[in-house]
Amino acid sequence: MKKMSLTVNGKKLTVSCHPFSRLLDVLREELQLTGTKEGCGEGECGACSVMLDGKLVNSCLVPLLQVEGKKILTVEGLANKSLTPLQNSFMKCGGAQCGICTPGMLMAGYALIKKKKKLSKQEIREGLGGNLCRCTGYSPIIKSVQNCGTKP
C-alpha cells in the first residue's frame, strides 16, 4: 500500500492503494466515481476513457503510481451545474442507447473538440475509433460530436 496524491475533477485528494492498482478501479471503488465504466479491461473498447493531464487514456491500462501528482478528468467532471454542449448534443441526436459506452464516447468526443474546433467526419471517426458501442449506434454518436459546436 502506498499513499498517493492526485487531482480528480479539480479536487486534490490522497488515496492509499497498491501502486499497480488500475486507475479505473480506484475511480470506481475508492472514489465512487462510477460514471467511468469497465468494458473489456484490455484497452480495446474505450468505455473506461478518462483524460490524464489533458490526454485521452484508457483508465484500465493506467497503474495508479503513474498518476501520482497528475490531473484526471472523468465524465463526472464534464458538467458544471448544467450539462455541457457535447452532453446536450448526445441527448438531442440520440447518441446514447444502453449507455455503457456513453461516458467513454463523451470523453473521446471531449478530447477531439478540445484539440480542434472544426472537425471533419473522418477526424471524428478516427477520434472515436477506440470506443466500441455494442448497440452499434455509431451514426448518431458521430452526429452528436459533429453537431456539438466548437466547445465540448
Add this chain to the structure above:
Amino acid sequence: MRAYLPDYSFHRAKTLTEAFSQLEAGAKPFAGGTDIMVLLDAGALPPDNYFDILAIKELQGIRSTKKALSLGALTTYSEIRNHKLIQSNFPILCASAREVGAIAIQNRGTIGGNIANSSPAADLPPGLLVYEAQINLISKRGLRTLDYTKFHLGYKKNELQKDELIHSITLKPEFQKHHHFWRKVGSRRSQAISKTMIAALAKVNRKRIEDIRIALGSVAPTAVRCLEVETFLKGKILSPSTILEAKKILSRDLHPIDDIRSTGKYRLIVSQNMLEEFLCGIG
C-alpha cells in the same frame, strides 16, 4: 482471473542511476503499460518487481540535429505522428504510429515498449528497418549503438541485456527523393492487430529503380527486410512481368504462420498484393 496485486511490487525510478540499480536488483522496466497492463488484468503477468521509467528525462522526447533525428525510448505514438520532422522525413513511422490501437493507446504506448516487447506484429519495426535506424542501448557500462536490423533475434527475443534499457532510436533524414509506402491489414481500421503489414521505400529514376527497401511485419518471427526481392528489383525497369516475378520471390523471404488472427496462406497472398500495390504506385 485478475492478478493478485500483493504478489507484485511497483516503484518509480526518477533517474537513470535509480533505473540501473532497479535492473541490478532484477526488477523489470514499465513504460506506457499498454502491453503489461493487459497481461496483468488477464492474470497472465508473472509476479515480479517492476519499476516505472516514464519520469526519466534522458529517455523522453524527440531531438533533432542537422544530421539526425533521435527519438527517446519514451516517445509515444502520438508524439511520433504529430511531429513535423517525422511527418516530412519519415512518413511511414507516422502512418504506422497512427494505426496502433487508437488515440488513447497512442497517447500512452511508447516506441521503446513497441521495440522491447519484440512482437512480430508490432507496427513500428518494419518502418525502422527500411529507414535503417540505429538503436541505442544504455546501461551502467555506458551507451552502445546497434543497427536496428541486428536488434531482433527471434519471436519475443532481442539484443537487450538484463542490465540495459533502450535509450533511443537514431534516424538519418536521407530519403527526401524516395517514395514512402505503408499498408497495414487487420480486421478493422482501429484497435486491430496486424495480419500483415508492409513498409517500403524506393527511389526511381526514369522508371528505373535506383534504390528499394521493403520490410514486412506479422509474417515471420520478427519483422523482416525482404532482401531477395530488393536485390531482384534493384536496377530494373518496372513492368508487369517484373512485378509478377517480385511477388513470387517475396514468398521466399516470408514465413507466415496460421494463428488466431489469420492464416499463413492469407498472409502470404495479401503481402504479395501489398507489394504489387506499392510497385504499381512507383512506376
